[in-house]
Amino acid sequence: KAGVTQTPRYLIKTRGQQVTLSCSPISGHRSVSWYQQTPGQGLQFLFEYFSETQRNKGNFPGRFSGRQFSNSRSEMNVSTLELGDSALYLCASSNRDRVDEKLFFGSGTQLSVL
């Protein structure tokens, strides 16, 4: 069974641009959540999608958005990039059938904003 796949692995953008990151969950998983990891702020929850609906949202500005498709693949978009958006963005998937369902993480997309 393939794991969680995130593309691209690395991305370099300039301030003001926008970026879209992709996440393909494990087959059969309907929940996808996104996290931002930076040296200063650590790992922070961005949002979670389940069956194409956003279920949870972290404390991030509206420039951060996401969506989920009918095949459970998810995309995350950041508009008007700022230097502080440079981070590792991690995606995780789960079945979400039980409250203690395990999360499986991808290897992340490293975004650098110049």
Place this chain on the structure above:
Amino acid sequence: AQTVTQSQPEMSVQEAETVTLSCTYDTSESDYYLFWYKQPPSRQMILVIRQEAYKQQNATENRFSVNFQKAAKSFSLKISDSQLGDAAMYFCAYSSGSSNTGKLIFGQGTTLQVKP
């Protein structure tokens, strides 16, 4: 709001020895889950061990075990017979038991070095 604190930014252990990583958390909830995740240089977060708050018994996974002290809100990870492959950053995480599994609250992490 729930918080997770890891007070040890870095730890080191000799191969084959035992090391304990500390984690404390704060919550007003009675139903929750606690996790330890490992993040090697590949950056992929790997679940090491999980503890349900309602269970008195400490979770164990092979060489990994936890010391869960609910009243003290402490959740430490013990790694026995440390191996070179255990070198990584370790994160303690909290998840509310009443809702969403997708939202984890992480500590700042502890970098573990294993010396041969």
